Amino acid sequence: MITRSDLPLRVINSSPDAIAKAKARARRSFRQIRTENVFKRTLTIMGLIIIILVLGIMVTLAWQSRLSIAALGPKYLWGKVWDPVQDVYGAWPFLLGTLLTSFLALIISVPFSVSIAIFLGEYHPKGWLPNFLKNAVELIAAVPSVIYGFWGLAVLVPIVRSFESSIGVEPVGVGIFSSSLILAVMIIPYAASLGRSMISLVPSHLKEAAYGLGATRWEVIRSVVLPYTKSGLFAGVLLSLGRALGETMAVTMVIGNTSLIPKNIFSPGNTMASVIANEFTEADKPVYLSALIELGLVLFLVTVVINLIGKKIIDRFTNE
Amino acid sequence: MDGKNVKLRLGKSYGFQWLIYVLAFACLVPLLAILFYIVRAGITKINWHFLVNIPKPVGESGGGIANALVGSTLIIFVAAVIAIPIGIMAGVYLSENRKSRLAYWCRLCTDILQGVPSIVVGIVAYFWLVRPWDIGPIHHKGGFSALSGSAALAIMMLPIIIRSTEETLKLLPDSLKEAALALGMPFHRVIFKVVVPVGISGILSGVMLSVARITGETAPLLFTAFGNPYLSVNIGKPMQSLPLMIFNYATSPYTDWLNLAWGASLILLVWVLLLNIFTKVITRKWKVQL
Amino acid sequence: MESTIIKSRNFNASFGSNHVVKNVNIDIPRNHIIAVMGPSGCGKTTYLRCVNRMHELIPGASCNGEMKLNDEDVYQMHPIFVRLKIGMVFQRPNPFPNLSIYDNVIAGYKLNGIKMPKAERDRIVEQSLTKVALWKEVKDSLNKKGSFLSGGQQQRLCIARTVAMEPEVILFDEPTSALDPISTSTVEELFHELKANYTLIIVTHNMQQAARVSDKTAFFFLGELVEYDETKTMFTNPKDQRTQNYITGRFS
Numbered sequence: 001m002i003t004r005s006d007l008p009l010r011v012i013n014s015s016p017d018a019i020a021k022a023k024a025r026a027r028r029s030f031r032q033i034r035t036e037n038v039f040k041r042t043l044t045i046m047g048l049i050i051i052i053l054v055l056g057i058m059v060t061l062a063w064q065s066r067l068s069i070a071a072l073g074p075k076y077l078w079g080k081v082w083d084p085v086q087d088v089y090g091a092w093p094f095l096l097g098t099l100l101t102s103f104l105a106l107i108i109s110v111p112f113s114v115s116i117a118i119f120l121g122e123y124h125p126k127g128w129l130p131n132f133l134k135n136a137v138e139l140i141a142a143v144p145s146v147i148y149g150f151w152g153l154a155v156l157v158p159i160v161r162s163f164e165s166s167i168g169v170e171p172v173g174v175g176i177f178s179s180s181l182i183l184a185v186m187i188i189p190y191a192a193s194l195g196r197s198m199i200s201l202v203p204s205h206l207k208e209a210a211y212g213l214g215a216t217r218w219e220v221i222r223s224v225v226l227p228y229t230k231s232g233l234f235a236g237v238l239l240s241l242g243r244a245l246g247e248t249m250a251v252t253m254v255i256g257n258t259s260l261i262p263k264n265i266f267s268p269g270n271t272m273a274s275v276i277a278n279e280f281t282e283a284d285k286p287v288y289l290s291a292l293i294e295l296g297l298v299l300f301l302v303t304v305v306i307n308l309i310g311k312k313i314i315d316r317f318t319n320e
Numbered sequence: 321m322d323g324k325n326v327k328l329r330l331g332k333s334y335g336f337q338w339l340i341y342v343l344a345f346a347c348l349v350p351l352l353a354i355l356f357y358i359v360r361a362g363i364t365k366i367n368w369h370f371l372v373n374i375p376k377p378v379g380e381s382g383g384g385i386a387n388a389l390v391g392s393t394l395i396i397f398v399a400a401v402i403a404i405p406i407g408i409m410a411g412v413y414l415s416e417n418r419k420s421r422l423a424y425w426c427r428l429c430t431d432i433l434q435g436v437p438s439i440v441v442g443i444v445a446y447f448w449l450v451r452p453w454d455i456g457p458i459h460h461k462g463g464f465s466a467l468s469g470s471a472a473l474a475i476m477m478l479p480i481i482i483r484s485t486e487e488t489l490k491l492l493p494d495s496l497k498e499a500a501l502a503l504g505m506p507f508h509r510v511i512f513k514v515v516v517p518v519g520i521s522g523i524l525s526g527v528m529l530s531v532a533r534i535t536g537e538t539a540p541l542l543f544t545a546f547g548n549p550y551l552s553v554n555i556g557k558p559m560q561s562l563p564l565m566i567f568n569y570a571t572s573p574y575t576d577w578l579n580l581a582w583g584a585s586l587i588l589l590v591w592v593l594l595l596n597i598f599t600k601v602i603t604r605k606w607k608v609q610l
Numbered sequence: 611m612e613s614t615i616i617k618s619r620n621f622n623a624s625f626g627s628n629h630v631v632k633n634v635n636i637d638i639p640r641n642h643i644i645a646v647m648g649p650s651g652c653g654k655t656t657y658l659r660c661v662n663r664m665h666e667l668i669p670g671a672s673c674n675g676e677m678k679l680n681d682e683d684v685y686q687m688h689p690i691f692v693r694l695k696i697g698m699v700f701q702r703p704n705p706f707p708n709l710s711i712y713d714n715v716i717a718g719y720k721l722n723g724i725k726m727p728k729a730e731r732d733r734i735v736e737q738s739l740t741k742v743a744l745w746k747e748v749k750d751s752l753n754k755k756g757s758f759l760s761g762g763q764q765q766r767l768c769i770a771r772t773v774a775m776e777p778e779v780i781l782f783d784e785p786t787s788a789l790d791p792i793s794t795s796t797v798e799e800l801f802h803e804l805k806a807n808y809t810l811i812i813v814t815h816n817m818q819q820a821a822r823v824s825d826k827t828a829f830f831f832l833g834e835l836v837e838y839d840e841t842k843t844m845f846t847n848p849k850d851q852r853t854q855n856y857i858t859g860r861f862s
Contacts, residue, residue: 115343144536216333246437307435504694
């Protein structure tokens with residue numbers, strides 16, 4: 001196997017000891033070449049695994065919801081009644097619940113996350129106080145959602161209940177409003193950290209040009225920084241929305257879990273994620289289970305689309 | 321320009337600056353409220369007894385969370401064992417093949433995976449790893465296992481590990497790899513002995529963050545690890561985990577169980593916070609100066 | 611005895627559709643110092659990277675033609691064997707930042723998993739560092755990280771790392787362009803020491819350096835090998851008008 005040409009020329013004319021050593025080394029290299037090929041193939045397989053995983057998720061969801069898709073058709077999406085006992089499955093209450101909680105949460109959280117982004121990206125990029133704020137925002141993202149839910153149930157719900165009775169709606173406490181409040185806190189970090197990095201990318205010559213014209217700090221932010229970063233901020237908001245739509249535990253614990261269409265933002269309801277969490281292990285009929293999985297499929301598709309749009313915007317923004 | 325106008329504009333500028341300050345720091349209020357409340361409610365429940373005992377049935381006071389602690393540790397450990405090698409290698413694959421078609425799709429799938437709601441991962445893991453072992457027409461009859469929970473969590477870890485590995489390795493200079501290749505090193509050794517060790521702080525921080533993230537995950541475990549009131553170390557059987565226990569006990573009406581849930585929440589919170597702090601320390605300490 | 615160690619015939623290299631090395635024919639004699647010079651973008655570095663097959667690592671890069679090492683086609687061998695026999699030193703010093711000075715010298719063995727007794731390793735490290743005149747400067751700080759050294763020392767460390775692998779040819783890609791004048795002269799002195807055991811091919815855009823250190827010089831212009839001759843002849847009596855223009859500074 002080992003030919004002359006595998007050995008360095010200078011070794012060939014030297015001692016047998018050196019030749020033996022060189023041969024051993026060459027043999028070793030041959031082994032390594034084989035390992036190298038195996039390794040390269042393994043890497044490709046790992047890349048493939050990720051693709052197969054995602055395709056598998058899609059196929060599994062689609063296949064397992066086939067019963068419900070076949071039995072209920074598209075009107076599943078706007079059916080207003082969800083009554084497994086009567087075999088009536090309409091997803092509208094959950095779609096509405098999801099949209100209400102997510103957008104309400106978004107509306108509440110955006111002013112805060114944008115403020116954090118401006119504070120950290122523009123006013124005070126360095127120092128102990130911004131550092132502290134940055135870590136605190138990261139902490140908000142780190143706290144497990146089940147803890148948000150528990151805290152919401154124990155602390156927030158009673159507060160909301162007394163608030164509700166003071167404004168004269170039925171004082172349930174749990175419901176869309178409480179979920180939105182909790183969600184709003186939970187999604188602040190996503191838009192904030194993305195917005196911060198986008199704002200810090202604003203070229204300083206643009207800002208200096210505005211300052212040079214005598215603009216005040218706020219005018220620079222409003223007419224230079226925000227317009228420049230608006231697509232980035234929008235992407236951050238989209239990613240937050242994706243989070244909010246898919247968030248399960250905290251919402252499940254404080255939303256009240258009823259399959260009725262919510263009458264207003266204070267009434268209890270259910271989101272797509274929370275109804276799956278609650279009823280999945282109780283589904284005792286194939287169609288029931290399949291209808292729940294179809295909810296999962298819808299949720300999956302919506303969040304994937306939102307996330308991909310957000311990512312595309314970020315990519316375009318950072319590559320410019 | 322008259323001075324009054326300038327004064328007005330400056331006043332507006334300062335006004336908005338203060339508004340931004342107030343709104344930015346307002347987010348600390350709920351955070352501190354949560355931390356404060358969890359610590360206050362949880363600290364009195366935690367003692368040695370609490371850590372080494374399993375929960376008592378309804379009506380008996382006392383009991384602890386040993387089963388959840390053991391279960392969480394085990395489930396996370398197995399998830400990490402599954403996800404870390406796949407994640408790092410896929411990340412290496414992406415950083416080594418920046419332009420190939422397969423890499424493009426792989427990157428896209430990683431992005432998709434990152435956005436998949438955790439409950440959906442739970443559903444899928446249920447159909448892959450619980451249902452096939454389920455006896456009877458529709459669940460209820462078993463099949464739930466800690467292993468399926470670990471697999472679900474591993475899926476959640478993957479995109480974080482892949483992304484951080486890829487981003488870290490992308491930032492390493494080409495000269496590093498060239499130096500190793502010019503010494504006649506085979507590709508796998510270049511990766512394992514040079515590229516990964518130099519990028520270790522970034523890769524590790526991704527791994528740690530992914531562990532921190534799944535530590536608090538509940539939704540994927542609902543239909544996989546399922547929960548178990550007893551201490552179990554058999555990964556083929558249902559197993560309790562901290563977040564699952566908190567969810568189940570927090571929504572129960574019994575004071576004893578609520579107390580357990582508060583104690584467990586504090587432990588979970590401290591665990592996650594320590595992981596986050598630890599990540600920061602490691603990232604700083606193990607950073608290789610280029 | 612003067613024997614040819616590297617021989618190229620009709621060698622071409624390109625990046626995608628960009629043809630950067632055109633039809634190069636060259637014979638490089640053993641134990642000589644060959645300088646490759648030319649204005650930037652003339653393909654000299656690309657040609658050098660083709661010799662030990664580093665060129666193909668760049669996505670989209672391709673090459674064809676004959677490149678022989680000791681009468682054996684480099685492009686028929688596995689790159690690992692090629693690179694074990696043809697070492698390379700880069701433009702910027704690139705010691706492994708995670709390794710100590712000692713480990714950097716022995717990196718080719720250590721990172722390749724080649725086991726050997728400690729005495730042997732110590733011998734290789736000392737020998738290699740002595741060859742690059744670095745031993746005296748670093749022998750008390752072998753366990754420090756390589757990145758603590760100065761630029762010139764780092765570059766010599768990189769040369770030591772390459773020398774430790776006992777290659778037959780060492781390629782230098784503008785080895786002194788990132789160094790200060792004093793370090794440059796130290797490295798240049800080194801070339802003469804190394805000549806006894808190795809064949810050196812040095813890419814440089816510095817004519818004076820080519821004139822100072824090399825036995826033979828090749829002049830590349832727009833991807834072509836314009837002239838290849840004894841250094842003395844080349845600088846005193848160039849045959850091609852373009853070479854003449856280059857060495858008299860009419861263009862750079």
